[in-house]
Amino acid sequence: MAEQLHGQPLLRVTGLRKAFGAVQATNNVNIDVRAGEIHALIGPNGAGKSTLISQICGEQMPDSGSIFLDGRDVTSSAAFARARLGLGRSFQITELCADFTALENVVLSVMLRKGRPFGCWGNPRHDEALVAEARTQLAHVGLSSREQVAVADLAHGEKRQLELAVALARRPRLLLLDEPMAGMGAEESASMTRLLRSMKGYYGILLVEHDMDAVFALADRISVLVYGRTIFTGTPDEVRRHPEVRAAYLGEDHALQPALAATTPGEVHAHT
Amino acid sequence: MTTPRTLFTRYAAFGAFGLALLLVMPLVASLTGTPYLTNLVTRFVIYGLAAVSLDLVIGYGAMVSFGHAMFFGLGGYAVAIMSFHATSGGPLFGWSGSQQALVAWPLALIACGLLGAAVGYLALRTRGVQFIMITLAFGQMVYFVLVSLQVYGGDDGLMMGKKSLLPGMNLAQPVVFYYLCVALLVGWTWLCMRIVNSSFGMVLQSLRQSERRAVNLGVAPTPYRLTAFVVSAVGTGLAGILWANFAGLVTPDMAAWTKSGELMAIVILGGVGTLLGPIAGAAVFLGLELALSAWTEHWMLVMGPLLVVVVLAGRNGLFGGWLGARHG
Amino acid sequence: MLTLEHVTAGYGNSQVLFGMQLQARDGEVVSMVGRNGMGKTTTVRTLMGMLPCRAGQIAVGGTPLNRLPPHVISRLGVGLVPEGRRVFGSLNVQENLVATARAVQGEGQARGHWSLGRVFALFPRLEERRRQSARTLSGGEQQMLAIGRALMTNPRLLVLDEATEGLAPLIRREIWQCLQTLKGEGLTILVVDKNLAEMAALVDRHHIVEKGRVVWTGSPAELAVQPELAQRYLGL
């Protein structure tokens, strides 16, 4: 019994379908994410990755199928309720409170986790415990020196880092990341990769990314989505060798250069 | 760049200066032999109270209410009606003490709060422009209800011959009434500032800036917005109550869309999202209107372009830029 | 075709470009590469007239651009694929393509004319989605649309700012191939991209941008033999 509970995936999606008119954006998708695992989701543009993410986090409702979070059916729960159950995410296009400072953004997240957001009296910005934790979190993503800068004045890459800090400050059990490396230079990508790697084991992560170096370096398992269907799920090596995946997504490059693609985490560090 | 600290200092300076000005006003009035000055400033203060309340929803919750005058009207009518029954209309439910401020005012505020909750609940299904228009619709409905209250004067409105009774205070005394208004304004503004700086206020503002983000941090939007809306409704209702006592007359156009528009103009003029700015905005707007119309009957020819210039010249109204409003 | 000399520009009080220098001869493909926030996009915006050029000279085909509004610059034959796609969300795919389309200008006839059909041939995905509103396109589809939209203005000079961001490897390859074809037709291209390896075959000259100036210029081959450059300026 205990064994079973332990083996239960953090996220389980079964038979999910969603159509926009004639377009089957999600077509009978089954996917699961285990605790502590990084599960990458790849697929051609328009395959339905973002649509899947937004159904999991509750912004869009599926036509049919079920979503289980920690064994709990959340298919019809509101987005905020899922967040309270431990679902965190970062957005493909930055979603932050632009008028707040970096610190305030994280304080907000910590405060909401601690669950007394309806207080009308004390100023959370002056709450030592909240602020201290928020600072730690900012330091974690390397934004210590930018605490007091309003988000609107941050550079693109810094916003991406903050985005992650805000998501992590909520201490989610499951993290959905939609193209976190998009728009990042090689250096930033590498440091983001390092950061995600260091978090491995603490969170379950569903990672959508077109940067194959990062995906192969990080993922424990990879699912390939094409035209709304999961055509394959397996380890990075299996995926790389899979002919259908090569044809639909990777092209020949990655398949022909297994040496480059098979970079181990250590080698990523060596590169930078 | 303005740091939080300099901003804090500016707020303090602005508030202290404004408060000092308000406190000495009756003295100035009697020294200069212009006693009506107190009356004039009482008007600013009452409108300031309504403007602060409106700013709470517009500036911090991004809920642009174009029907807020309904609470102004309701608050005013509630006390005027109760007072009418206590004096000439025959006791209300056999109770003749309904001009007692300590009873009537809280009842009026509760009425405003309830109306705010009902309207807010329905209106918050929409956003943006639709929110503006649905609040306008509810405001107009209240207006038409007031117009059709034939017992209470219908379109002509209802005179409130006797001011509310407050133990230990004679509200008929302009100066006493003035200081009561100032005290309420200061208290209410202080309360609103606490609210916007609290956890609640922080969540409310995060909803304005990025609803998606807030929801994904576990925030259910409606309760926050609705609470802010109700608080704002109560504050605006309080202003209506004071207005009824000040003017001795309530009319349906207290609730008409033009009044809502005027309140909105005051908030924008003073600086959205600064709470203190709109108070000053009330003084400037009403003062300008009076001064110009005393000067020439074609005062709108001046007032209109002035408003345009204010908008074109600065991004945040008259005081918003200085007070660090992040709006515009 | 394109020259930037000693260009300075910035946002409000903060200066971003400090004497930017760049050149592309007719039919050449040149690149700007560099870390995040070094001023590549700012250069593009200044070139397009979306930001005022505070000092220095910008010219396209010999015409100085300083102080010209964006639409005039565009009509000189500059096609822009902006950073972050910026497709018109309330228009459908086809409308996005035709709304700002222009016929070929003067001497460009030889290159062949970009029409709806040709863009659809390049990106069949767009044809499938031609009536869909651009707002609901996937990220990658939007990127294709942005490229198609720029081509439909039949430019002499194509400027691509992170045009392959968020595209799947296969599509990326197709785009590089397409640019190669365009180059073959004599189109001048300025690309800003992160992906050095994929660009190598296409680009004639790289410009490495660091803190608002070009710190190194040279061919991909020259860059390949100086790994310390890439290490220092690109973090590779």
Place this chain on the structure above:
Amino acid sequence: MTLLLEQLLNGLQFGAMLFMLASGLTLIFGIMGVVNLTHGSFYMVGAYCAAIAITKTGSFGAGVAAAVIGATLYGVVVELLVIRRLYLRDHLYQVLATFGLILFTNEAVSLLFGRRPPTVTTPAILDGSVTLAPGLQYPVLRLAFIAVGAVVAVSLWLLVNRTRVGMLVRAGADDREMVDALGVDIRKLYTLVFGLGALLCGLAGVMAAPLLAVEIGMGERVLITTFVVIVIGGVGSVRGALAGALLVGMVDSLGRAFLPQLLGSALSPAVADPLAAGLASASIYVLMAAVLIVRPLGLLPMKA
């Protein structure tokens, strides 16, 4: 039966009038993103120009020309001097500035033309009634209104949805800078569209002049109703403006026509009549609230 038919025509006619104002507003507000309270003022300017021209020349044609030119010109001037600087600003500031413009316009018009409402005579061709069916006579002027409304509706829909100009205007609403960078002079385009909105107001003004008092403040009187129309229909969509205008026109007219009888059958006339009028006054607001609660974006929102 003929009474019902006549009242339906009345609703249609009122709807046509609202549509002419609403369609311009929905372009300016929904597509160009400006809350333009001055819209009613253009209507007033148009009506005044028409009235003056008709008095001076005695020709209705001259009135139409004057109204269209006057309103468009004023619209363009307002756009160039004020609105142009407001496109990228928050709605709130647009409200304040255009509110200021209303004050200014009203006072300026009363200084220029006097406070006395000018006389407008109905042109001979539009005077009188025609028999549409046995027992159903309907004023020609009102029929003309319906016809013009229909023509405007069709041509505007074509313009917005079937022409480059329409696409560009919608594109400009999404991203002005990009339209500019792709080679279209967006400022000129916006001035043009704003002028078009004002032109439609002028047209409505000249149509209304023989039927309504030409007076200061006539614009604000219809402004709010116009906003109600476009919000019910769905902001930014011409089809929506048409649907909203017809719906509001019908609800308002039929409410006024039949509520009194309906209530009268249940209540005493002394209670029923004022109550019915009260309900009729609030009817369009009730309608709007109901529509928005069920469909928060209106009936036919812009993006299908």
Place this chain on the structure above:
Amino acid sequence: AEAVKIGFITTLSTPAGYIGEDERDGFNLAVTQGGGKLGGVPVELVVEDDGLKPANAKQAADRMVASGIKLFTGVNFSNVLAAVVPGVLEADRFYVSLNPGPSNFAGENCNRNYFVASYQNDAFHTAGGVAANELGYKRVVLLAPNYQAGRDALSGFKRTFKGEVLAEIYTKLDQSDFSVELARVRSLAPDAIYQFHPGGVGINFAKQYANAGLGKTVPMLMPGFSMDARMVAATGASSEGFYTTGIWSTAMDNPASRQFVEAFRKAYGRLPTDYAMQAYDTAQWIGAALKAVGGDLSKGDAFRTALRKADFTSLRGKFSLNTNQHPIQDVYLMRIERSASGDLAPRVVRKVVSDDKDAYAAQCRMPL
């Protein structure tokens, strides 16, 4: 001697501004004719625009009271009057109304310092009922906006009308299109209609009435202020043949009136409205009383007594005061007709009520 200041708060801006303008001009005409004096006493008019906002009017009045002004007039709307008058009377100053005469100030709330130069608000409507009887109308339809004054108007009419009221149609407050109501009128086919719509709304109504072809078939009767001179001009030919009730018209046949119309037209280039006439009368009345006290308003009792005498030549002919200090006067039936010069103007058909007194005087216990 120092000029006597008269507080003149009226509506100059807003669409209704033309009414205030006429009132101010009418009053000023009297002052100008007296060479800056009324009744030989130099006067200074302190004019302020209330923008039709009761609160603004009250503010202006408070300021004027505080600055020592003792005599007020000018307000032209009942709701503004309600805001201004209590403060003025509380300070023991005088108010002479040149237009509105709401019932509460005529009855229970009458005051020794409050005078009305125009009429009690019901006067035209009750006369309208009498006129309808005399014109032989048996079945009428009534129309008015759905607000207090509108409802009062119709009940005033019904008080004296003896025939059958087919329908009371209440219109919306700010309605501009009446097609629906007109269709209903046509289907009811009454002998006549009585309607009350002030200002621009009245113009709309009259134009559309004619446009719908009803003008020729169903006679229209209305109170004079639903068709004042400016409204007649704006309505144009459509207004010909409409009946109104009123206390005065530009075609009134007495020398003072003829001179006034001529002088007004010369001074301002337009025909005076009833409002201008009332303001002119108010000025004359005040002049007479000022003369009696030699311009010294501190003699309040004497001034009051003089006002009560109403010792001046009213443009409308007979004018005396009731116990509630509202006028006793004749009310006429008029018809809009073309004069020899081609102008459209109301012309007296006959007197319908002699020495009209309002019904509220009985409730007034005037403190002496």
